[in-house]
Amino acid sequence: MHDRSVQPGMPDTVMLNPVQHRIDLLISRVLRFGVLVAAAIGAIGLLLFFVRGPQPGDPQTLHELLTLQSGTLRTSLHAIATGVLSGQPDDVMRLGVLVLILTPTARVALTLVLFALERDFVFVVIALVVLVILLLGLAGLVGG
Amino acid sequence: MVGIELFVVGLCLFSFLAGLLGSLIGLGGGILIVPLLTLGFHLDIHLAVGASIVSIIATSSGAAAAYVRDHLTNVRAGIFLELATSTGAVLGALLVPFLPGRALYFLFAAFLLASLGPMARRLGEEVPSGVQPDWLARHLRLGGTYPDRALGRLVTYEVTRVPVGFAMMFVAGLASALLGLGAGALKVLAMDWGMRMPMKVSTATSNFMIGVTAAASAGIYFWRGDVVPLIATPVMLGVLAGSLVGAQLLLRLTNRRVRQLFIPILLVIAVQMLLRGLGVW
Numbered sequence: 001m002h003d004r005s006v007q008p009g010m011p012d013t014v015m016l017n018p019v020q021h022r023i024d025l026l027i028s029r030v031l032r033f034g035v036l037v038a039a040a041i042g043a044i045g046l047l048l049f050f051v052r053g054p055q056p057g058d059p060q061t062l063h064e065l066l067t068l069q070s071g072t073l074r075t076s077l078h079a080i081a082t083g084v085l086s087g088q089p090d091d092v093m094r095l096g097v098l099v100l101i102l103t104p105t106a107r108v109a110l111t112l113v114l115f116a117l118e119r120d121f122v123f124v125v126i127a128l129v130v131l132v133i134l135l136l137g138l139a140g141l142v143g144g
Numbered sequence: 145m146v147g148i149e150l151f152v153v154g155l156c157l158f159s160f161l162a163g164l165l166g167s168l169i170g171l172g173g174g175i176l177i178v179p180l181l182t183l184g185f186h187l188d189i190h191l192a193v194g195a196s197i198v199s200i201i202a203t204s205s206g207a208a209a210a211y212v213r214d215h216l217t218n219v220r221a222g223i224f225l226e227l228a229t230s231t232g233a234v235l236g237a238l239l240v241p242f243l244p245g246r247a248l249y250f251l252f253a254a255f256l257l258a259s260l261g262p263m264a265r266r267l268g269e270e271v272p273s274g275v276q277p278d279w280l281a282r283h284l285r286l287g288g289t290y291p292d293r294a295l296g297r298l299v300t301y302e303v304t305r306v307p308v309g310f311a312m313m314f315v316a317g318l319a320s321a322l323l324g325l326g327a328g329a330l331k332v333l334a335m336d337w338g339m340r341m342p343m344k345v346s347t348a349t350s351n352f353m354i355g356v357t358a359a360a361s362a363g364i365y366f367w368r369g370d371v372v373p374l375i376a377t378p379v380m381l382g383v384l385a386g387s388l389v390g391a392q393l394l395l396r397l398t399n400r401r402v403r404q405l406f407i408p409i410l411l412v413i414a415v416q417m418l419l420r421g422l423g424v425w
Contacts, residue, residue, distance in 0.1 A: 020215065020219075021215070023219060024217075024219060025213060027212045028208075028212040028213035031205045031208050031209040031212065035202070035205045035206050035384055038380065039380070039384050042377045042380050043381060045377060046152070046377050046378070046381070050149065059148075061147065061148065062147035062151050063147075065148060065151070065372070065375070066185050068187075068372060069188060070188050070191060070370050071368050071370070072369060073372060074367070074369040075366070075367060075369050090374070091373075093373035093374070093376070093377040094371075096377060096380065097198055097366070097371055097373070097376050097377065098366070100198065100201055100202060100205065100380055101201060101359050101362045101366060102359075103205045103355070104204065104205060104355035104356045105356075105359055107205075107355075108356060111219065111223055123220065123284075126223055126224055126226075126227050127223055130223065130356065133230040133231070133234055134356060134360050136234075137233075137359065137360035137361055137363050138359065138360075138362065139363055140364045
């Protein structure tokens, strides 16, 4: 085997199954979009923090940040929305993380739709079960 | 104030490395992030796991975008096996109060150590040959083809022993719920050793799956406030950047090289699990 004897390059992808090709491309785009949006929001939140500094109610020093106890910064969708609207750095960052957490969920939902369009019903059921479990987990009902 | 800023920048740089490594070998980077935060900064373990969950999802989504586009990820096998990991995770969450956590760490460690042998024996293998697809693999059409940039050709592979892989994935789901891990190492083993998939396909598909496993348990940590913005955000940004670079690297690495990278990491995780089982950490 001479792995390096062939010039590395992209072999012809035309030989791939066109259905697989299309599904892969769509999934890839959704993941990339989710990740970029999450990163952009997170970066804005971090910049806000550097500009405005720690807000009342948030950890004020590195020592406070590192000695936080589990459950002290409890949050909710409503609290995040209010915080984002008033430019609270921590809530903007939470929104970024939330978008990141939702990205795999969006990917599973998309595959569900794609399998349905392909009339691949075994996989529709599989994706549906995964999606339901994922949504229950996101709501905080199972997992952890 | 300056302390926090320095911490944030440092954590971001460290997370870059975690994302780079995690995306190459199909793990979430938790094996680097959790020890740094708990041992290095004495952070509460729940908050460290919260950061690790963010790291896992970021590695997974960041690298998977590239792997799926280049057909390295076996999407059908990934979704099918997510059925096993997510039902395993639900069962695990229900069983948490009844199971001894320590014994689980030992079990996990023993399993990883036991898999070192079979892994090492296949160090020289590039693409598994002579794999006969079993009944499930044929009916679910789990086999695949990917263009291998390191070999410069299309690689077509079959999948076999699906029930073995499915059972291992179920255990991986249990472990991730019980121990708060992405259990990426178990997932790679389930596909590489269990189902005889090529190493790169195994790590890329594991990468694809760990995001879903982690997202399922992310809810509880997130709403409880265990995903601390000033810790999670630098981790997310660093890991994302690292995973994008790592993804470009994996496409160019041979299966053999990836396996050489995976084995020492397996050993490190096994030792971590032993230490946690012993209560040292």
